[in-house]
Amino acid sequence: MSSPLVECVPNFSEGRNSGVIEGIAAQIHGDGVWLLDVNSDADHHRTVVTFAGTPDAVEEAMLRAARVAVEMIDIDQHQGVHPRLGAVDVVPFIPLRGISLAECAARARLFGRKLAETLHIPVYLYEAAALRPDRVNLADVRRGGYELLREAIGTDPNRIPDFGPAAVGKAGATIVGARAPLIAFNAYLDTADVAVAQAIAQSIRASGGGVPYLKAMGVLVKGRAQVSMNVIDFRQTSLYTIMRALEAEAHRLGVKVLETELVGLAPQSALIAAGLEALRLPAHMATLVLERRLGATVGDYREVTFE
């Protein structure tokens, strides 16, 4: 039996100052914790850090990184195309191996309280860790961004944080939770008209009656219209299904998808599933991946899969 492994993918509201980004990433160290990826975007003005490890070690590293971010980022000075509530905007914990989503959620609640008490910031719990149904969806918690929260947190009873003060300082607020693996997938269009990206996003996302388990918004990045997407459950709605919906809608509006990108990491099985679909191979042929057979049989070979 291998030790439990969780992934943590915090989003920080700093995508330009490399000193700050490196200062945050440098906190992800220690026994039983491994830094996997650091993805900074100057347009979104945002950095996504991906790391994994044992639950205790991951939470300790996350608390250290949050302390640095809270000290170094002034959300009052922050501008970017991505909605956010604070310096440490979102902290999701994801079960990788030997731990359930429910256990991750319970730990996320304890972590959220510790974060609020240690750094004196308002903390909201979301997704599997949410304590209130109106806080399950990240977009609902983040609606209006820091600017609205700053006005409302002291007056609107619906904005009272789950932990910490009902008042924001220059680090804003933080949203903590547990969720299944999510894929951040962006598509660049051959137009600079952000309205086209917004129209495509609106018609393909789940909330607009489009593709289930898909969130999408249109933004302007590097002078190009971008459909910025979150795939909430790639096992329910495949990346290939999303790509086809995206291209059909782009075609209908007379634009093309030039290129796409992943933000942070994506589970192997999501890309293999897209390959199988594009090749018209039945989904059960995923079992014919050589490395999986080796992993299941060869003594010194081990694999991490989503349980």
Next chain:
Amino acid sequence: MSSPLVECVPNFSEGRNSGVIEGIAAQIHGDGVWLLDVNSDADHHRTVVTFAGTPDAVEEAMLRAARVAVEMIDIDQHQGVHPRLGAVDVVPFIPLRGISLAECAARARLFGRKLAETLHIPVYLYEAAALRPDRVNLADVRRGGYELLREAIGTDPNRIPDFGPAAVGKAGATIVGARAPLIAFNAYLDTADVAVAQAIAQSIRASGGGVPYLKAMGVLVKGRAQVSMNVIDFRQTSLYTIMRALEAEAHRLGVKVLETELVGLAPQSALIAAGLEALRLPAHMATLVLERRLGATVGDYREVTFE
């Protein structure tokens, strides 16, 4: 440093008699050898066994399996849509880890001699193990099948085997070699007209001026026309490129690809590459696969990759 690992994917000319197939597969056992897959096809009348392990253990298991096949299969009674020279038709060794293709080729030559001497059968060396340029290509070695070889082996100096007698018994001859990983990929068309599959095969395969590193033939399987393909180097010509060529040619001839299949196993990176292409993700984003990052960093996680 992990121990060297080779894969062996012998093709046997028996795809219907489960007693014979099980008798052969039962020989793949022992310390340091792992049976990964057994794929039998009644129409092709052929079984592809995939196994892996340390070089010595793999060769010992292969010799045992060959002995059973030579004893139990009578190639004079064999009919099937797939070309073949003998009971143990082809024995390719593939480097997986800690061993080069050149080393695999040198070992394949020694194995070929041992096989010929032990079982008294003619052995031809092919691909990286070939001793003559006209025997590099498997199709050249196998041209005319067992029926032509039976007539020519004693009279045509070009058909003198590399090892063993210049005469065939009821087990026919065996082709032994070393090669890079190959993907066997078949596409079923919405027609029973095998001539259409043959026309598509001829125009998309490398030898017909089509897609590089692709071999293809048209056959009739389960009452449907099938384009049966071997992808010789999936890193040079991707499965997605092949799929697009196949569908374009099918469209031109007024037929459709209903479904495809893998015969035996396929390397993970080939399916991930197809996924990336279908999603318009740049190839370098293969480095953003979560499990690869975990494999490169997390202590108790290991991965087999093609070197």
